[in-house]
Amino acid sequence: MKPQIIGTIALFIAGVLLASESASQTKLQAPGFYRLMVGAIEVTALNDGVVSYRTAQILPTATPEQITKSLYEAGLTDPWGMSYNAYLINTGGKLVLIDTGTGGKLADSPFFAGTGRLVANLHAAGYQPELIDEIYITHLGPDHVGGLTKGKRRTFPNAILRAARSEVAVFLKPDAAQTNPKDWRIPFWRDLFQPYINAGKFQPFDEDGPLANGIRAVATPGHTPGHTSYLIESKGQKLLVLGDLILVAAMQFADPSLPTPFDADQRGGIAQRHRVLELASREDYLVAGAHLPFPGLGRVRAAAAYRWIPVHP
């Protein structure tokens, strides 16, 4: 046989062998960050993970028909993946992180398994934990504060930690452990905040008001007693970082009155959803949601019902 023919046959056999070996699915996504400008302020959405939920877990009063119809209209089926997002704000003068992800804590819980990717995505986005000047907490959900520490150390060693006093009072009170001896969250929260308190880097705040140039706190209690949203403003553009006001984008824009047991005060949660959706649609704010589909950024339009218009990467 001529050498060329032998070579051709060898190549053919190799091709058949390769084709019969099916490639395994990698299931990997691109690094979870997304960037946009709000005036002169750079905003980076950071994903901490995606967690699977059934809608009825979050909105138990919604009927099965309501759920099926809403999910169909959103292109989803139960269960669906809920994004866990945080937001990094670079004002030009300060680097501020709003919420910190789970830090990989409580990984045995179905609510937190597979999360803890925030710091990896922070690196992918071109920043390091040491660069963060301030951390603003929307509320004490483990998926928002869990990332404050790594072991017993501060994940963000140079950052001032800020949160509403009404939110942190529950575990900062000296008698907190005695009044709620069975509440596992009291020591959990203490362990997360104590390294910052010990370093003189914890500064709670009292009311709505400015925190950094272009960023102000907006009290939105309901999901938790001191739940706080943050308004970013530059050159006439505004972005409202909502925190956990909306958990199910497919249903709670259309019906903000759907109650959820995830809200500590369900009526308060409903009132705040109505308030911020009315405000965001009237003022044409960009909004960012900790659990809206990553990057969780978009605008709200009011029609017969509110409608969610996501940004397109």
Ligand SMILES: [Zn+2]
């Ligand atoms: Zn949350």
